[in-house]
Structures are given as C-alpha cells and as structure tokens.
Amino acid sequence: MSYLxxxxxxxxxxxxxxxxxDASRLLAERAGEARPFMGGTDLFVRIRDGFIRPQTMVDVKHLPGMRGIVFDEQxxxxxxxxxxxxxxxxxxxVQAHYPLLAEAAGSVATYQLRNRATLGGNLCNGSPAADTAPAALVLEGRFVLYGLAGEREVPAVDFFxxxxxxxxxxxxxxxxxxFQPPRTGGAGKYLKLGRSKAGDLSIVGVAVVGFPDGATSSGYTFRIALASVAPVPLRALEAEEVLAARPLGEETLALAAEKTMEAATxxxxxxASAVYRKAMVRALTLRGLQGVWAELAGQEE
Ligand SMILES: Cc1cc2nc3c(=O)[nH]c(=O)nc-3n(C[C@H](O)[C@H](O)[C@H](O)COP(=O)(O)OP(=O)(O)OC[C@H]3O[C@@H](n4cnc5c(N)ncnc54)[C@H](O)[C@@H]3O)c2cc1C
Structure with a gap:
C-alpha cells in the first residue's frame, strides 16, 4: 500500500x-516509450502524477547548439x-531588442523554477498556457527541429x-x-493574468507587438497572440487586420480588443471560467494595445 x-x-x-x-535515433527507435527532457519541470510532474510512464528518459539539454543566446543586428x-x-x-x-520575449520568459512560474525551465520545454510541451508561445507567435519565431532527415525549421504558427x-x-x-532582426521603431508587451503573482499558469496571456509599416493603411502593423484561451496558443488575425486598415486611436484599439475576444474559445x-477569460482577453488586449500604441506614438514625436 502506498502512503504517497x-x-x-x-x-x-x-x-x-x-x-x-544518437538522440534522434534513440527517440525514433523507442517512439512511444522514450521521452526527451531538458529542465524536467513539466515532464517529471506528469510522471509523478501518473499521467505518463516513459520507460526511457533521454536527457538532451547538453547537446551541441542547445544552450545559449546569440544576437546579431542583421x-x-x-x-x-x-x-x-x-x-x-x-x-x-533580449531585454534591449526583444523585451516582449524577456517579459514572457520572466513571467513563468517562480525564480527557482525559471532556473531549470527551458524555452524548448515550454514550447514542446504543446500547452495552450505556455507563456513563451504567444511571444514566439507575434515575433514570428522559427523553431529549429533536428530529426532523422536532418534539420528543418517550422514557423511558430504551424507548430501548435x-x-x-x-x-x-x-x-x-x-x-x-x-527570431528575425527587431523591427525599427517597434514596441511589444506581454500581459499575464494568473491566480497569484507568486508563480502560476496563466488564466489569460496576451502578447502584442506593433511597428511602423508603410504598406498598411494605418501606417502600422500589429500582431496579437493569446495563451490559455483556446486549444492552442493563437494569433488574433481579424483584430490585426482592423489595426492595419483603420486610423489608429482609442476607437480602433477598442474594436481590435473586441475582435481579439471573439477569437478566443x-x-x-x-x-477560471470561460466567461471571465473572454472578458479578460478584451481587457488585457486593450491595455496591451494602448501601451504599445503610446510607445509607438511617443517615438514619432
Ligand atoms: C510549479 C510550476 C509552475 C509552472 N508555471 C508555469 C508558468 O507560469 N508558465 C508556463 O508557461 N509554464 C509553467 N510551468 C510549466 C513548465 O515549468 C514550463 O513549461 C517549462 O518551460 C518547461 O521546460 P522544461 O525544460 O522543464 O521542460 P521538460 O519538462 O524537460 O519537457 C517538457 C516537454 O517538452 C518535451 N521536450 C523537452 N525538451 C525537448 C526537446 N529538446 N525537443 C523536443 N521535445 C522536448 C518533453 O518530452 C516534454 O514533453 C510550471 C510548472 C510547474 C511545475
């Protein structure tokens, strides 16, 4: 009898x-019973709680190219x-050129957990609540995958x-x-609502980026992505179209926030309840858009 x-x-x-x-071959040969892991903060909890029982745990965090951050302006x-x-x-x-990504990574769980939790683990888990997923979506990240056929890149939007x-x-x-080089004059924000500030999965996560763009009627392109409000992290494309097409101001921002809420399921x-989540999507998106718009407008002056 277990007392656990x-x-x-x-x-x-x-x-x-x-x-x-070697890692790829092993995972392919033992597909279904072997799992790769890095920080283990998702995987070991799921094993402990009896959701999965992998027979082989493949530690991949030390492999070449897996660790580190390289930035080049071009x-x-x-x-x-x-x-x-x-x-x-x-x-x-990251703080200087991709502050949205720094905010998203800094919003995950607690300081102690963030010392182990990795970006790849957060994304590969496939959780709709993954905090870095909306950032990867609005920054149009490309995920580098290594497999038996070699390397390939998958755009974030096709991954989940x-x-x-x-x-x-x-x-x-x-x-x-x-990630692409940062857009000139761009701004971004990640807003997360959780049950507590002391490290919790989001009830709603909203990532917003905006940058000047001569190709749109409004003169700007915005991208919006959401966590925890659909089966996958998702872009709010209709809202983005509103922001590209209409003159920017409070009315347009409010309409885009409404359209973002409509995209959430x-x-x-x-x-939280679904009704509360929907309302919070609208509120957080509006706040995010206002913040980004204020920065963009400020840079123009
Ligand atoms: C108390 C607690 C609080 C948390 N709070 C948050 C939070 O606020 N926000 C949030 O987003 N998450 C949160 N999490 C979830 C988790 O910590 C994060 O998702 C973390 O980033 C996972 O990274 P990891 O390296 O620990 O992943 P792991 O547990 O090592 O792996 C996660 C998944 O990815 C797969 N995987 C790992 N590495 C690879 C690879 N290189 N290639 C392919 N597949 C791979 C594994 O097989 C597994 O399915 C929390 C977890 C706990 C326990």
Whole structure:
C-alpha cells in the first residue's frame, strides 16, 4: 500500500546521448516509450502524477547548439532550446531588442523554477498556457527541429496543433528558436493574468507587438497572440487586420480588443471560467494595445 498522496515517480532508464543523431535515433527507435527532457519541470510532474510512464528518459539539454543566446543586428536572435527562462529574461540583448520575449520568459512560474525551465520545454510541451508561445507567435519565431532527415525549421504558427500536440515527428528534437532582426521603431508587451503573482499558469496571456509599416493603411502593423484561451496558443488575425486598415486611436484599439475576444474559445477550468477569460482577453488586449500604441506614438514625436 502506498502512503504517497500521488503515484510518485515510476522507474525509468536515464540516457544521456553523445550527439544529436544518437538522440534522434534513440527517440525514433523507442517512439512511444522514450521521452526527451531538458529542465524536467513539466515532464517529471506528469510522471509523478501518473499521467505518463516513459520507460526511457533521454536527457538532451547538453547537446551541441542547445544552450545559449546569440544576437546579431542583421541575422536576428537565436536562442538554444535548452536556454533557461532566467537566462532569457536577464539577457541584455533580449531585454534591449526583444523585451516582449524577456517579459514572457520572466513571467513563468517562480525564480527557482525559471532556473531549470527551458524555452524548448515550454514550447514542446504543446500547452495552450505556455507563456513563451504567444511571444514566439507575434515575433514570428522559427523553431529549429533536428530529426532523422536532418534539420528543418517550422514557423511558430504551424507548430501548435492541439493540447499536448505539436508538429514534431518521431525522433525529432527542438534545438533552437530563431527570431528575425527587431523591427525599427517597434514596441511589444506581454500581459499575464494568473491566480497569484507568486508563480502560476496563466488564466489569460496576451502578447502584442506593433511597428511602423508603410504598406498598411494605418501606417502600422500589429500582431496579437493569446495563451490559455483556446486549444492552442493563437494569433488574433481579424483584430490585426482592423489595426492595419483603420486610423489608429482609442476607437480602433477598442474594436481590435473586441475582435481579439471573439477569437478566443476558452473553457471553464480550475483557474477560471470561460466567461471571465473572454472578458479578460478584451481587457488585457486593450491595455496591451494602448501601451504599445503610446510607445509607438511617443517615438514619432
Ligand atoms: C510549479 C510550476 C509552475 C509552472 N508555471 C508555469 C508558468 O507560469 N508558465 C508556463 O508557461 N509554464 C509553467 N510551468 C510549466 C513548465 O515549468 C514550463 O513549461 C517549462 O518551460 C518547461 O521546460 P522544461 O525544460 O522543464 O521542460 P521538460 O519538462 O524537460 O519537457 C517538457 C516537454 O517538452 C518535451 N521536450 C523537452 N525538451 C525537448 C526537446 N529538446 N525537443 C523536443 N521535445 C522536448 C518533453 O518530452 C516534454 O514533453 C510550471 C510548472 C510547474 C511545475
């Protein structure tokens, strides 16, 4: 008889492959019973709670190219998949050029957890609540995947397929995320509503970026993405179209916030009701848009 309140960790083999090809081969050969892991903050909790029972745990965080942040004004930003949330949130180039990504990484859980939790783990988990997913969507990140056929890049928008489901195939690993060079004169914000500020998954997460764009009628392009309000993290494309087409001001921002709310299809769960989530999507989006618009307008003066 077990006295543990939860099932506890099941037994598994720990494997630390020497190279990406070895890791990929192993994961493909043992598809269904082997799992890659990095920080383990998602995976070990799910094993402890009895949701999954992998027989082989494949540690991949030490593999080449997995760790670190490289910024170049022409090439943009590359973040290794095993880079921790604290490393991202505190990195000077991320703070200076991709503040939205720094905010999103800094909003995950607690300081202690952010020392282990990685960007790749957050994205590969396929959770609709992943805080870095809306940032990756609005910054149009490209996910670098390594598999038996070599390397490929998947745009963030094509990666999330459903709760716990991603575009990764058997034997594939995420090795890095690439971001375009920052837009001149752009601004961005990540707003997260959780049950407590002391580290919790979001009830609603809203990422907003905006930048001057001579190709749109309004003179600006905005991108909006949401967490925790649909089966996948998603872009609010209709709202983005409103902001591209109409003269910018309070009325347009309010209409875009309304359209963003309409894009959300949340469920009731332990964190909040669907009705509350919808209302919070509108409120947070409006606040995010106002903040970004104020920065953009300020830069013009
Ligand atoms: C108390 C607590 C609070 C939390 N709060 C938040 C929060 O506020 N916001 C939030 O977004 N998340 C939160 N989380 C979830 C979790 O911490 C994050 O998602 C974290 O970023 C996961 O990273 P990891 O490296 O620990 O992933 P892991 O647990 O190592 O892996 C997560 C998933 O990704 C897969 N995986 C790992 N590495 C790779 C790879 N290289 N290639 C392919 N697949 C891979 C694993 O098989 C697994 O399915 C919380 C978790 C806990 C326990």
């Amino acid at each position: 309140p939860r099932p506890g960790l099941s037994e598994f083999d720990y494997v630390k492959p020497a190279s990406l090809p 090439a943009g930003l590359t973040v290794g998949a095993a880079t921790t949330m604290n490393e991202i949130a505190q990195h000077p180039a 397929l459903g709760p716990g489901k991603t575009a990764m195939q058997a034997g594939e690993l995420m090795t890095a995320v690439r 949340p469920i009731d769960d332990v964190r």
